[in-house]
Amino acid sequence: GAVVSQHPSWVICKSGTSVKIECRSLDFQATTMFWYRQFPKQSLMLMATSNEGSKATYEQGVEKDKFLINHASLTLSTLTVTSAHPEDSSFYICSARAWTSGDSYEQYFGPGTRLTVT
Amino acid sequence: GQNIDQPTEMTATEGAIVQINCTYQTSGFNGLFWYQQHAGEAPTFLSYNVLDGLEEKGRFSSFLSRSKGYSYLLLKELQMKDSASYLCAVMDSNYQLIWGAGTKLIIKP
Numbered sequence: 001g002a003v004v005s006q007h008p009s010w011v012i013c014k015s016g017t018s019v020k021i022e023c024r025s026l027d028f029q030a031t032t033m034f035w036y037r038q039f040p041k042q043s044l045m046l047m048a049t050s051n052e053g054s055k056a057t058y059e060q061g062v063e064k065d066k067f068l069i070n071h072a073s074l075t076l077s078t079l080t081v082t083s084a085h086p087e088d089s090s091f092y093i094c095s096a097r098a099w100t101s102g103d104s105y106e107q108y109f110g111p112g113t114r115l116t117v118t
Numbered sequence: 119g120q121n122i123d124q125p126t127e128m129t130a131t132e133g134a135i136v137q138i139n140c141t142y143q144t145s146g147f148n149g150l151f152w153y154q155q156h157a158g159e160a161p162t163f164l165s166y167n168v169l170d171g172l173e174e175k176g177r178f179s180s181f182l183s184r185s186k187g188y189s190y191l192l193l194k195e196l197q198m199k200d201s202a203s204y205l206c207a208v209m210d211s212n213y214q215l216i217w218g219a220g221t222k223l224i225i226k227p
Protein backbone atom coordinates (compact mmCIF):
# COMPACT_ATOMS: atom_id res chain seq x y z
CA GLY A 1 0.00 0.00 0.00
CA ALA A 2 0.86 3.66 -0.26
CA VAL A 3 3.19 5.00 2.43
CA VAL A 4 3.39 8.52 3.78
CA SER A 5 6.17 9.57 6.12
CA GLN A 6 6.45 12.56 8.41
CA HIS A 7 9.48 14.08 9.99
CA PRO A 8 10.08 14.70 12.79
CA SER A 9 7.78 12.37 14.71
CA TRP A 10 8.00 14.62 17.72
CA VAL A 11 9.54 17.99 18.46
CA ILE A 12 9.89 20.28 21.45
CA CYS A 13 10.59 23.93 20.79
CA LYS A 14 10.66 27.16 22.69
CA SER A 15 7.97 29.77 22.38
CA GLY A 16 8.69 32.21 19.57
CA THR A 17 10.70 29.83 17.42
CA SER A 18 9.63 28.21 14.15
CA VAL A 19 9.26 24.52 13.42
CA LYS A 20 9.15 22.78 10.05
CA ILE A 21 7.37 19.48 9.55
CA GLU A 22 7.93 17.43 6.40
CA CYS A 23 5.43 15.11 4.79
CA ARG A 24 6.56 12.75 2.05
CA SER A 25 4.74 10.24 -0.12
CA LEU A 26 7.25 7.44 -0.50
CA ASP A 27 5.90 5.25 -3.28
CA PHE A 28 3.37 7.36 -5.12
CA GLN A 29 2.89 10.87 -6.41
CA ALA A 30 0.57 12.94 -4.28
CA THR A 31 -1.26 15.55 -6.27
CA THR A 32 -3.00 16.76 -3.13
CA MET A 33 -1.81 16.82 0.46
CA PHE A 34 -3.78 17.70 3.55
CA TRP A 35 -2.63 19.00 6.89
CA TYR A 36 -4.63 18.22 10.01
CA ARG A 37 -4.33 19.16 13.64
CA GLN A 38 -5.69 17.04 16.44
CA PHE A 39 -5.98 18.07 20.06
CA PRO A 40 -6.29 15.42 22.78
CA LYS A 41 -9.55 13.51 22.69
CA GLN A 42 -10.80 15.50 19.73
CA SER A 43 -11.29 14.62 16.11
CA LEU A 44 -9.11 15.65 13.21
CA MET A 45 -9.35 19.28 12.18
CA LEU A 46 -8.41 20.08 8.62
CA MET A 47 -6.04 23.03 8.51
CA ALA A 48 -5.28 23.32 4.82
CA THR A 49 -5.27 21.56 1.49
CA SER A 50 -2.32 21.91 -0.84
CA ASN A 51 -1.95 20.99 -4.47
CA GLU A 52 1.47 20.60 -5.99
CA GLY A 53 2.74 23.81 -7.48
CA SER A 54 -0.04 26.06 -6.21
CA LYS A 55 -0.86 27.94 -3.04
CA ALA A 56 -2.51 26.08 -0.20
CA THR A 57 -6.17 26.57 0.61
CA TYR A 58 -6.63 27.26 4.30
CA GLU A 59 -9.69 26.43 6.35
CA GLN A 60 -11.55 29.20 8.09
CA GLY A 61 -9.83 30.29 11.26
CA VAL A 62 -6.38 28.98 10.28
CA GLU A 63 -3.80 31.74 9.94
CA LYS A 64 -1.94 31.28 6.70
CA ASP A 65 0.89 33.54 7.81
CA LYS A 66 1.43 31.45 10.90
CA PHE A 67 1.13 28.03 9.29
CA LEU A 68 3.16 28.17 6.10
CA ILE A 69 2.57 25.32 3.69
CA ASN A 70 4.76 24.52 0.72
CA HIS A 71 3.98 21.73 -1.73
CA ALA A 72 6.96 22.03 -4.01
CA SER A 73 6.90 18.57 -5.52
CA LEU A 74 4.58 15.63 -6.01
CA THR A 75 6.19 13.81 -3.10
CA LEU A 76 6.88 16.53 -0.54
CA SER A 77 4.85 19.05 1.41
CA THR A 78 6.07 21.04 4.39
CA LEU A 79 4.25 22.80 7.20
CA THR A 80 6.12 25.51 9.06
CA VAL A 81 4.69 26.73 12.34
CA THR A 82 6.08 30.23 12.71
CA SER A 83 6.54 31.99 16.04
CA ALA A 84 5.13 28.99 17.86
CA HIS A 85 3.25 29.45 21.11
CA PRO A 86 2.19 26.89 23.73
CA GLU A 87 -1.35 26.85 22.33
CA ASP A 88 0.10 25.50 19.07
CA SER A 89 1.11 22.33 20.89
CA SER A 90 -0.79 19.57 19.16
CA PHE A 91 -0.59 16.46 17.02
CA TYR A 92 -0.09 17.44 13.39
CA ILE A 93 -0.95 14.85 10.76
CA CYS A 94 -0.54 15.03 7.01
CA SER A 95 -2.29 12.92 4.45
CA ALA A 96 -1.79 12.50 0.75
CA ARG A 97 -4.12 11.65 -2.05
CA ALA A 98 -3.12 10.11 -5.35
CA TRP A 99 -5.47 10.05 -8.26
CA THR A 100 -5.38 6.48 -9.46
CA SER A 101 -7.96 4.43 -11.24
CA GLY A 102 -8.15 1.94 -8.44
CA ASP A 103 -8.78 4.00 -5.34
CA SER A 104 -9.05 7.58 -6.40
CA TYR A 105 -10.45 8.95 -3.20
CA GLU A 106 -8.45 7.30 -0.46
CA GLN A 107 -6.22 9.45 1.67
CA TYR A 108 -3.06 7.95 3.09
CA PHE A 109 -2.00 9.31 6.44
CA GLY A 110 1.44 9.99 7.76
CA PRO A 111 2.30 8.85 11.30
CA GLY A 112 1.90 12.34 12.72
CA THR A 113 4.15 14.84 14.46
CA ARG A 114 3.67 15.73 18.08
CA LEU A 115 4.65 19.33 18.69
CA THR A 116 5.21 20.65 22.19
CA VAL A 117 5.93 24.36 22.61
CA THR A 118 7.39 25.35 25.97
CA GLY B 119 -24.29 22.85 7.73
CA GLN B 120 -22.40 19.62 7.50
CA ASN B 121 -22.62 17.18 10.34
CA ILE B 122 -21.34 13.73 11.20
CA ASP B 123 -22.69 12.03 14.33
CA GLN B 124 -21.32 8.97 16.04
CA PRO B 125 -21.37 7.82 19.67
CA THR B 126 -18.62 9.17 21.86
CA GLU B 127 -17.73 5.93 23.55
CA MET B 128 -18.69 2.26 23.50
CA THR B 129 -17.66 -0.73 25.59
CA ALA B 130 -17.65 -4.34 24.44
CA THR B 131 -16.29 -7.70 25.57
CA GLU B 132 -13.42 -9.59 23.98
CA GLY B 133 -14.73 -12.11 21.47
CA ALA B 134 -18.06 -10.34 21.06
CA ILE B 135 -19.50 -8.23 18.22
CA VAL B 136 -19.95 -4.46 18.26
CA GLN B 137 -21.66 -2.10 15.84
CA ILE B 138 -20.62 1.55 15.65
CA ASN B 139 -23.18 3.79 13.98
CA CYS B 140 -22.60 6.95 12.00
CA THR B 141 -25.19 9.37 10.62
CA TYR B 142 -24.35 12.23 8.34
CA GLN B 143 -25.69 15.34 6.66
CA THR B 144 -23.32 16.75 4.08
CA SER B 145 -23.35 18.89 0.97
CA GLY B 146 -22.94 16.16 -1.58
CA PHE B 147 -21.65 12.66 -1.14
CA ASN B 148 -18.65 10.98 -2.69
CA GLY B 149 -18.23 8.11 -0.30
CA LEU B 150 -17.94 7.28 3.37
CA PHE B 151 -14.77 6.15 5.10
CA TRP B 152 -14.04 4.41 8.35
CA TYR B 153 -10.65 4.86 9.98
CA GLN B 154 -9.13 3.32 13.10
CA GLN B 155 -6.95 5.46 15.30
CA HIS B 156 -4.96 4.20 18.25
CA ALA B 157 -4.01 6.74 20.90
CA GLY B 158 -1.08 8.87 19.81
CA GLU B 159 -1.06 7.48 16.28
CA ALA B 160 -2.40 8.61 12.93
CA PRO B 161 -5.60 7.11 11.50
CA THR B 162 -5.41 3.96 9.42
CA PHE B 163 -7.87 3.17 6.66
CA LEU B 164 -10.47 0.49 7.33
CA SER B 165 -13.16 0.78 4.67
CA TYR B 166 -14.76 2.84 1.94
CA ASN B 167 -18.44 2.70 0.91
CA VAL B 168 -19.89 4.65 -1.96
CA LEU B 169 -22.79 2.37 -2.91
CA ASP B 170 -25.54 1.09 -0.62
CA GLY B 171 -24.92 -2.22 1.02
CA LEU B 172 -22.46 -4.15 3.08
CA GLU B 173 -18.72 -4.37 2.45
CA GLU B 174 -17.00 -7.17 4.30
CA LYS B 175 -13.28 -7.29 4.99
CA GLY B 176 -12.22 -9.97 7.42
CA ARG B 177 -13.51 -9.27 10.91
CA PHE B 178 -14.66 -5.80 9.89
CA SER B 179 -17.71 -4.94 7.81
CA SER B 180 -19.14 -1.57 6.86
CA PHE B 181 -22.68 -0.79 5.77
CA LEU B 182 -24.07 2.23 3.96
CA SER B 183 -27.57 3.55 3.30
CA ARG B 184 -27.35 6.77 1.31
CA SER B 185 -31.08 7.44 1.49
CA LYS B 186 -30.94 7.37 5.28
CA GLY B 187 -27.57 9.11 5.61
CA TYR B 188 -26.44 6.20 7.73
CA SER B 189 -23.52 3.86 8.03
CA TYR B 190 -22.25 1.38 10.55
CA LEU B 191 -18.98 -0.39 11.20
CA LEU B 192 -19.33 -3.94 12.48
CA LEU B 193 -16.45 -5.55 14.32
CA LYS B 194 -16.62 -9.29 14.98
CA GLU B 195 -14.57 -11.55 17.24
CA LEU B 196 -13.29 -8.55 19.13
CA GLN B 197 -9.69 -8.57 20.25
CA MET B 198 -8.02 -6.40 22.85
CA LYS B 199 -6.01 -4.70 20.10
CA ASP B 200 -9.28 -3.40 18.64
CA SER B 201 -9.43 -0.90 21.49
CA ALA B 202 -9.10 2.37 19.61
CA SER B 203 -11.07 5.29 18.29
CA TYR B 204 -13.08 4.72 15.13
CA LEU B 205 -13.58 7.70 12.90
CA CYS B 206 -16.37 8.07 10.37
CA ALA B 207 -15.67 10.51 7.53
CA VAL B 208 -17.73 11.55 4.52
CA MET B 209 -16.30 12.97 1.30
CA ASP B 210 -18.46 15.87 0.22
CA SER B 211 -19.13 17.35 -3.20
CA ASN B 212 -15.77 19.18 -3.10
CA TYR B 213 -13.96 15.90 -2.39
CA GLN B 214 -13.14 17.11 1.09
CA LEU B 215 -13.37 14.73 4.03
CA ILE B 216 -15.79 15.77 6.75
CA TRP B 217 -14.84 14.02 9.97
CA GLY B 218 -16.92 12.75 12.84
CA ALA B 219 -15.59 13.20 16.36
CA GLY B 220 -14.79 9.51 16.63
CA THR B 221 -16.04 6.68 18.80
CA LYS B 222 -13.74 5.42 21.49
CA LEU B 223 -14.13 1.66 21.72
CA ILE B 224 -13.11 0.00 24.96
CA ILE B 225 -12.65 -3.77 24.92
CA LYS B 226 -12.88 -5.60 28.22
CA PRO B 227 -11.57 -9.13 28.84
